[in-house]
Amino acid sequence: MSTNKISVKVSAIKQVSPSIREFTFTSINEPLSTFSPGSHIIVEMTNNEKTYRNAYSLLSDPFDSSNYRIAVRLQDNSRGGSVYMHEHVQVGDEMYLSPPANLFAPQWNANKHLLLAGGVGITPFMSYLPEMQRRNCEVELHYMFHGTQTGAYEDSLKTQLGKSFFSYDSDLNNRCDIEKLIAEQPLGTHIYICGPTGLIEAAKAAAEKIDLPLTMVHYEEFSAAKPGKSFSVELKSSGKTIVVGVEESLLEALENAAVQIPNMCRGGVCGQCVCSVIDGEIEHRDNFLSADEKTLNTLIMPCVSRAQTERIILDI
Amino acid sequence: MNNEREHEATNRPFYESIEINKHSSYQLFIGELASDTLNELYETCIHYDKKQLCIAATSPDIDSDLTFFLSTAPVNTTVYIQGSEAFIWKLWQRVKVLGLVDEQIKMFQPENKQRDLFCVHCFTTTHEVTQTPALCDDCQRLLVVTEHFSKHHAAYMGYQVNAENPTEIPDPKEFT
Numbered sequence: 448m449s450t451n452k453i454s455v456k457v458s459a460i461k462q463v464s465p466s467i468r469e470f471t472f473t474s475i476n477e478p479l480s481t482f483s484p485g486s487h488i489i490v491e492m493t494n495n496e497k498t499y500r501n502a503y504s505l506l507s508d509p510f511d512s513s514n515y516r517i518a519v520r521l522q523d524n525s526r527g528g529s530v531y532m533h534e535h536v537q538v539g540d541e542m543y544l545s546p547p548a549n550l551f552a553p554q555w556n557a558n559k560h561l562l563l564a565g566g567v568g569i570t571p572f573m574s575y576l577p578e579m580q581r582r583n584c585e586v587e588l589h590y591m592f593h594g595t596q597t598g599a600y601e602d603s604l605k606t607q608l609g610k611s612f613f614s615y616d617s618d619l620n621n622r623c624d625i626e627k628l629i630a631e632q633p634l635g636t637h638i639y640i641c642g643p644t645g646l647i648e649a650a651k652a653a654a655e656k657i658d659l660p661l662t663m664v665h666y667e668e669f670s671a672a673k674p675g676k677s678f679s680v681e682l683k684s685s686g687k688t689i690v691v692g693v694e695e696s697l698l699e700a701l702e703n704a705a706v707q708i709p710n711m712c713r714g715g716v717c718g719q720c721v722c723s724v725i726d727g728e729i730e731h732r733d734n735f736l737s738a739d740e741k742t743l744n745t746l747i748m749p750c751v752s753r754a755q756t757e758r759i760i761l762d763i
Numbered sequence: 764m765n766n767e768r769e770h771e772a773t774n775r776p777f778y779e780s781i782e783i784n785k786h787s788s789y790q791l792f793i794g795e796l797a798s799d800t801l802n803e804l805y806e807t808c809i810h811y812d813k814k815q816l817c818i819a820a821t822s823p824d825i826d827s828d829l830t831f832f833l834s835t836a837p838v839n840t841t842v843y844i845q846g847s848e849a850f851i852w853k854l855w856q857r858v859k860v861l862g863l864v865d866e867q868i869k870m871f872q873p874e875n876k877q878r879d880l881f882c883v884h885c886f887t888t889t890h891e892v893t894q895t896p897a898l899c900d901d902c903q904r905l906l907v908v909t910e911h912f913s914k915h916h917a918a919y920m921g922y923q924v925n926a927e928n929p930t931e932i933p934d935p936k937e938f939t
Contacts, residue, residue: 558862630788632838635862657839658786660866 452491452543453479455515460538463518463599464592467567468533469506472515472544479512482547484575485667488515489545489713492531497695498703501528501671502713504641505547506573515544518599520567526674526694548711551641551667553578558635559585563625563650565642566597571667572641573600576607587611589628591646594618626653640666668716668734672696675730678754682706683725683762697749706763708749715751722747727759774911776852778872783808787841787867790814791832793854795846795874797821804843819850826857833861841867848873849890852917876938879918880908888918894935896924905932 455472463469473479482505492499503517519532536542551571553560560579562572569590579586588608592598594616605612615623629638629650640650647666654664674694680701681688691700698720701708710720715733724747731741733748740746747761781804783790790808794801797818808814815832819825833840842858844851851870858868880889880897887901895908899921906921913920925931 629838633862634833634836634838634840636838656786657788658784658841659839660864662864662866663838 451546453477453546455479455542455544457536457538457540457542458514460536464597466521466596467518467599468521469516469518469599470532470536472517472542473513475541479515480546481512482509482574483549483552484509484578485551485553485571486547486549486574487551487571487712488517488547490517490532491543491545492528492536494527494531494535497692497699499526499528499531499695499699500545500702500713504551504570504574504667506570508577509574510577515547518567518570520597522671526672526696528671550712550717551639551665553639554637554665555582555584557584557637559587559633559637561629561632561636561638562586562588563623563638563640563642563646564588564590565640565646566592567599568640568642568646568667569600569604570641572639573604575639576604580607587613589613589615589623591615591617591623591642625649626656629653629659630657636663638664640664644668668714670714672698672713672715672751673732675753678756679758680754681758681760683760691753696751697747697753701749708763710750713750715748718748720748720750722749723762725760725762728755729753729759730755774909776848776870776912776914778870781843781869781871784839784841784867784869787839788813788837789840791836791840791842792816793825793829793842793844793846794818795820795850798845798874800871801843801845819846825854829854829857829861833858833863839867841869843869843871845871846874847877847891848912849877849879849917852914855914856917878908878938879916880906880921881913881916881918882906883920883922888916889921894937895921896933896935897921905929908938 454475456475457470458473459471461469487502487504489500489502505515506518507516519529521533522529553575564572595618601614615621638650640647651664677693679688679690689700689704691697698708708720711717716735718735724745729744729747730753732751735748736746792801792805805816817828822828842863844854855868877891877893880892882899884904885902889900896905897908899906905924907924909920911920
């Protein structure tokens with residue numbers, strides 16, 4: 448983590464849907480800060496002498512500094528981060544978090560906020576809603592999920608939002624017509640999406656189809672690094688070679704070898720951790736570099752991207 | 764010369780040629796005065812039931828017209844504005860407040876070379892200035908009309924000509 452870590456205690460764990468667990472963190476030393484709606488924190492997890500760091504959206508009221516809450520979905524294709532949170536973390540454990548950072552803040556000048564959540568993507572909107580309600584914003588939440596897996600907080604959101612809440616359980620064959628929904632919005636509506644890539648792409652395509660500028664469509668695209676083949680990385684400055692394990696991201700491997708790289712989202716969108724590549728083929732998995740930059744093969748986002756070759760050399 | 768141009772500060776708005784957003788559900792055309800080019804563009808829009816032409820010169824209150832037309836407009840509205848530079852940027856401010864983003868506001872090349880002039884000394888705007896230096900309507904200072912355009916004021920910034928010796932007045936220059 449680039450900034451000072453916050454030491455916290457896990458004060459509660461709640462199963463909020465069949466595959467989602469909610470974790471409440473309270474501070475051990477200093478009081479927690481308030482944060483802006485849409486903020487995320489990075490949770491540090493140490494398992495088998497390796498440290499993983501994943502970003503999770505804060506879902507509590509941004510004005511409430513008594514604790515931080517996150518929700519973690521057990522991922523099928525995970526490097527162990529979500530598995531670790533689900534299977535190892537207990538109430539009373541001490542953990543480290545980064546201070547909140549925000550890459551998904553609301554556009555406060557919008558006439559209306561249309562929120563589209565997919566599954567565990569509901570979390571950033573849970574920090575939007577209290578502040579939007581305090582500001583008397585016009586807001587509508589459309590929540591899509593698989594009832595047998597996700598769909599956490601459906602009842603409380605329904606109570607909180609009343610007629611502005613719409614839910615779609617695809618396991619009950621209830622689906623949202625994204626195209627129609629976006630087309631029937633009034634002037635000045637900004638659209639926010641947090642969920643799987645398919646949902647983001649569907650909303651973007653719906654906007655483009657009706658000449659709606661993409662500056663009115665906002666989405667949180669980052670997701671934790673996925674595993675891949677092991678490879679080694681040589682650092683030009685020191686000549687040191689570091690092995691990146693199957694379950695580890697390149698950024699984590701560098702950090703575990705005491706090489707500090709500035710970073711914020713750890714999910715391939717913010718661009719903070721960019722490194723220059725001297726040699727080796729890159730498997731780009733980020734949403735930050737342009738297609739041209741990716742083809743040039745001279746830059747890598749170590750938070751999510753990996754090597755295609757067995758060895759790469761970085762200019763760090 | 765090319766290098767000089769590259770390094771020239773771009774403090775004036777740039778106006779692109781106007782293209783219709785074909786898939787917008789509502790097209791609103793606003794002109795300061797009636798004009799053939801605006802009319803022609805209006806006529807090319809095939810969705811006759813989803814467009815509106817609005818001429819400020821013949822409207823008693825253009826602001827309330829805009830509020831009326833845009834209060835029930837759909838999310839994918841496009842507004843086209845034609846007139847003097849001061850007019851189009853005042854309208855730009857109005858429609859932004861009503862919820863449009865920059866990409867939904869299309870502005871024609873200004874109709875004339877006149878500029879509104881914002882006096883940085885007394886904060887008054889003098890209208891329809893044609894040359895520099897120009898006199899501030901309010902504080903009567905003679906102002907150099909700069910190339911720095913303020914979208915917020917819909918005017919060019921003007922400051923005292925030869926502040927240390929205001930009796931030395933440069934030759935007037937018409938705007939090009």
